[in-house]
Amino acid sequence: MHELSIVESLIELCEEHVLANGAKSVQEIYVKIGRLSGIEEDLFKRCFETFKENSSFCKSARLFIELAPLEILCLTCDKTSVLKENIFKCMHCGSLEYKITQGEDLHLMRLVME
Numbered sequence: 001m002h003e004l005s006i007v008e009s010l011i012e013l014c015e016e017h018v019l020a021n022g023a024k025s026v027q028e029i030y031v032k033i034g035r036l037s038g039i040e041e042d043l044f045k046r047c048f049e050t051f052k053e054n055s056s057f058c059k060s061a062r063l064f065i066e067l068a069p070l071e072i073l074c075l076t077c078d079k080t081s082v083l084k085e086n087i088f089k090c091m092h093c094g095s096l097e098y099k100i101t102q103g104e105d106l107h108l109m110r111l112v113m114e
Contacts, residue, residue: 002038002039002049003039003040003043003044004051006044006047006106007030007044007047008051009032010048010106010108011052011055011058011066013015014055014061014108014111015056015057015058018113021113023057023111024057024114025057025059025060025114026057026111026112026113026114027063027108027112027113027114028061028062028063028064028110028111028112029058029062029064029111030064030106030111031063031064031065031106031108031109032065032066032067032106032107033065033067033068033106034068034070034102034106035067035068035069035070036070036100036103036104037104037105039106041065041067043104064088066109068102068105068107069103070082070083070102070103071083071100072090072096072098073099074090074092074093074095074098075094075095076093076095076097077092077093078092081092
């Protein structure tokens with residue numbers, strides 16, 4: 001259940017931005033969660049609702065989640081593909097040699113502060 005520590009770090013990051021920008025509070029938090037990040041969306045939301053109550057600046061914040069697809073760069077044909085569920089090969093040439101370019105991480109995309 002690593003969602004707890006991830007949410008805690010996210011709220012700390014948001015609070016740092018509030019202080020650095022002289023804001024009063026965070027109204028909206030936009031994150032992008034990758035398909036291979038290992039983060040369970042529903043659990044992440046529940047953890048966020050719990051942790052924000054202990055935050056001085058995020059108590060009224062609304063969380064918006066975008067799910068990022070798994071995107072690869074093929075090392076054989078040099079083309080980008082978005083991988084579908086359980087298909088881990090280049091969609092153009094069928095190669096199994098690729099580099100993941102998106103879909104493994106969580107990113108803070110935007111904060112709306114007051």
